[in-house]
Amino acid sequence: MNQEGQTRIQREKRELILEAALDVFSVQGFRGATVDQIALAAGMSKPNLLYYFPNKEAIHHQLMERLLDTWLQPLEHMNPLGDPIAEITAYVQRKLEMARDYPRESRIFANEILRGAKQIMDLIEGELKELVDKQAGVMRGWIERGQMADVDPYHLIFSIWATTQHYSDFDAQVRAVLGPERNGNERFEGASRYLDRLYRKMLAPDAG
Amino acid sequence: MNQEGQTRIQREKRELILEAALDVFSVQGFRGATVDQIALAAGMSKPNLLYYFPNKEAIHHQLMERLLDTWLQPLEHMNPLGDPIAEITAYVQRKLEMARDYPRESRIFANEILRGAKQIMDLIEGELKELVDKQAGVMRGWIERGQMADVDPYHLIFSIWATTQHYSDFDAQVRAVLGPERNGNERFEGASRYLDRLYRKMLAPDAG
DNA sequence: CTAACATTTTTCCAATTGGTCAAATTTTGA
DNA sequence: TCAAAATTTGACCAATTGGAAAAATGTTAG
Numbered sequence A, B: 001m002n003q004e005g006q007t008r009i010q011r012e013k014r015e016l017i018l019e020a021a022l023d024v025f026s027v028q029g030f031r032g033a034t035v036d037q038i039a040l041a042a043g044m045s046k047p048n049l050l051y052y053f054p055n056k057e058a059i060h061h062q063l064m065e066r067l068l069d070t071w072l073q074p075l076e077h078m079n080p081l082g083d084p085i086a087e088i089t090a091y092v093q094r095k096l097e098m099a100r101d102y103p104r105e106s107r108i109f110a111n112e113i114l115r116g117a118k119q120i121m122d123l124i125e126g127e128l129k130e131l132v133d134k135q136a137g138v139m140r141g142w143i144e145r146g147q148m149a150d151v152d153p154y155h156l157i158f159s160i161w162a163t164t165q166h167y168s169d170f171d172a173q174v175r176a177v178l179g180p181e182r183n184g185n186e187r188f189e190g191a192s193r194y195l196d197r198l199y200r201k202m203l204a205p206d207a208g
Numbered sequence C: 001c002t003a004a005c006a007t008t009t010t011t012c013c014a015a016t017t018g019g020t021c022a023a024a025t026t027t028t029g030a
Numbered sequence D: 001t002c003a004a005a006a007t008t009t010g011a012c013c014a015a016t017t018g019g020a021a022a023a024a025t026g027t028t029a030g
Helices: A010-032 A036-039 A045-050 A056-076 A084-101 A103-114 A118-144 A153-169 A171-176 A184-202 B008-032 B035-041 B046-050 B057-078 B084-101 B103-114 B118-144 B153-169 B171-178 B186-203
Strands: none
Touching: A010 A036, A010 A045, A010 A103, A036 A045, A036 A056, A036 B084, A045 B118, A056 A084, A056 A103, A056 A118, A056 B008, A084 A103, A084 A153, A084 A184, A103 A118, A103 A153, A103 B103, A103 B153, A118 A153, A118 B171, A153 A171, A153 A184, A153 B103, A153 B153, A153 B171, A153 B186, A171 A184, A184 B153, A184 B186, B008 B035, B008 B046, B008 B057, B008 B103, B035 B046, B035 B057, B035 B103, B035 B171, B057 B084, B057 B103, B057 B118, B084 B103, B084 B153, B084 B186, B103 B118, B103 B153, B118 B153, B153 B171, B171 B186
16 A cells, blocks of 8 residues: 555556546447446456446546646646737647647547536536636737737637647548548648638737 | 338338437437437337337438438538628538537537548548538639638638537537526627638738 | 238347456565 | 455346337228
8 A cells, every 4th residue: 555545556557447448438439438348458357447446437537537637738838928829829739739649538528528528517617617717818918908809719719629629529521521632641731731820810910 | 102112101200210319319429329219209119110210320320311411501502603701701600500500410410420420431421522622622713813812621611610510519618618697699699700700801812 | 891011019039238246366564 | 474455357147228029000992
C-alpha cells in the first residue's frame, strides 16, 4: 500500500485500462463497447478489470473526467494581453492539431454529447462553462477596445469547436467526399489554410 | 395486393415504423436502440414489426436512405446564376433552420458518421459526394469570375455543415454553456446572426 | 360466403453481456 | 521466511435482446 491508497500495480493497471477504454469507447461508443473488449484490449480478464473499476460506467466517467482537462487546455492558453486575431487563430490551429492528433478523444466527447451528455453534465456546466465564460469575457474586452470585430464570443467559440472537431468526428465523411486522391494529411493542411483565412477575415475589426 | 407489391396496410405500417425508428435511433443510437423500443413506439409488437422489416439493420438503413434526400435538399437549391454570397448565406440559413427543426435527423447522421458510416458509405460516396462535387464546381466558377473570395469549396461546405449542425448535434453542450437565461429559440437567432456575419465577411471578394 | 392471402399474437430460443463469488495465486512488509 | 494483503482466474448467473416458428386472427377478391 502507498500514498492515496493506491498500490503500484493499481496505478499501472488503472492506467492500462483507461488507455484501452479510450480505444474501445471511441470506436464503439458507450453502449456498443463491452467490458470484455476493454479487458481484452488491456490484456486482462473481465473479472480482473472489474477488480479495478466497479462497473463499465465508472470507467467511462473517469475517462471523460481526465480527458476534459487535456481537451480544454488550448482554450486556457489564450492570452488576454496578446493580439486578438493572433490569439484566436492560434487557438483554432491548436484545436485543429488536436483533432488530427487525438481523434479518439474528440469522438468520445462527440458521442457523449450527442447522447445528451448525461454522464458529464456536471463537468460541462461546471469546469467547461466557467472557462468559456471567462474567455468570452476576455473577448468582450477586445471587442470594446476595437481590437476585433463585434461578434458574439459564445457563438465564435462554438464555431471554432465545430469547424475543427468536424475533421475528427466526421472523418469518415470528409475522407469520402474528398476522395482517395486528397486523403493524406493534406486534408488537414487544407483545413488549416481555410480556417485561418475564415477567422482572420471575420475577426478583422470593422471600419469606424 | 397492390402496385409495387405493397398493400395499403404495408405502406402505412412501414411509415409508422420508420417514424418510430427516427425517434428511437436519434436518442439511443443504433446499438442503444432496441427493436422492442421501436415496436412499442410504433404501437405494435416486436414480431409484428419484424414482419415488415427483416431486422434492425434494415430499418436503420432504409431510414437513412430516405433521410439523406431531405438532408441534402438545401444544397441542391443553390443557383449557379445567383449572387454567390446571397446563395451561400441563404444555404447557411436553410441548414441552420433544419438543425433547429429536424434535430432527430441531424443526430442520426452524426451518430452514423461517428461510427464510421459503414451502413451508408455507399450513399456518401455516391449521391452525397456527387452533389458536393457538383456544387464545388459551381463555386469554382464564381471564384474564377471574381464574384467571391478564393477559398477551397470543399472546406467551405464542411464548415457550413459543421457550424450549423453543431446546434442540433451538440445541443446539450450549447444549452449548458449558454446557461438557462439564453435557452429559448434566441440561441438559434444568435447563431443565425453570427453565421451570416461569418460567411458574409469571409466570402467577400478580395480586392484586386 | 369462403378460400386464399395478409397480418398479428403467443411462445420460445440462443447469444450476448454486465456483473458476482469463491478459490487460487502472487506480492509485499515485517 | 512467512503470514497478511493484494491480485488474478474460472465458473457461474440473471437480464436483455435479436430474432424464429407456428398458430390464430383478420381481410379481401371472386
